[in-house]
Amino acid sequence: MTGAFIAQCITNLELQILEADARFTDAVQRDEEELRAFNILQLTHEEDRVTNARHIENLQLYREPFVIVKRYVRADGSVCWVRNHVSCTSNGAGGTVYLATVELIEPPEEGERALVGVAKRMLKRRELRCIRFGEDIFSEVAADILIDLFVSEHMSRDVYVSSACLASHVPPSTALRHLALLEERGLVARVADPFDKRRFMLGLTPCGRDKVIALLEAVKRTEAI
Known part of the structure; x- marks a missing residue:
């Protein structure tokens, strides 16, 4: 079943689970009645919640579908890796709900995952500096975009222009200028x-990916000192 479509789950705008098909309940090892007591982020592994929440925020603001690779925590504490395709849809009564279609996937490669861990720590440290001192002092827009694209690529997550702007933590006009320079x-x-065709996805070029990997490997070596 790995890599194949396995499930669907529907939540309300507060992320409370409304419906889940049998394949979803099998994947997370919980019945549908039990799942209705959960917010979808409660089922998500704690290391994946912040990224998931940011993409949901972007979906709420721009109604832009997203793809995310993450882990669900099963009832027995084990995890299953999934690739979720999430979008807004009508509930048939004039309202809006979130629909996730789910693929079961293999865990990411260990070697690459180590560099992704380095990348996530770099982004987190940058976020903490900005919280403490303000984004205007510690602005690393181009680096943030490149590192976020690397993480997204590894997690098979599509990144649209607006998503990249959101990840850079600066006004869209500033992010777009840096994107143009990177291109x-x-x-x-x-x-x-x-x-x-009105929307564009972003990705690292082979040259961009090589440079990001070289940077992350250098940072990883310094962390070991």
């Missing part, structure tokens, strides 16, 4: 969304 340097490329 000009051949580090980032835009690809048209095959389902909506």
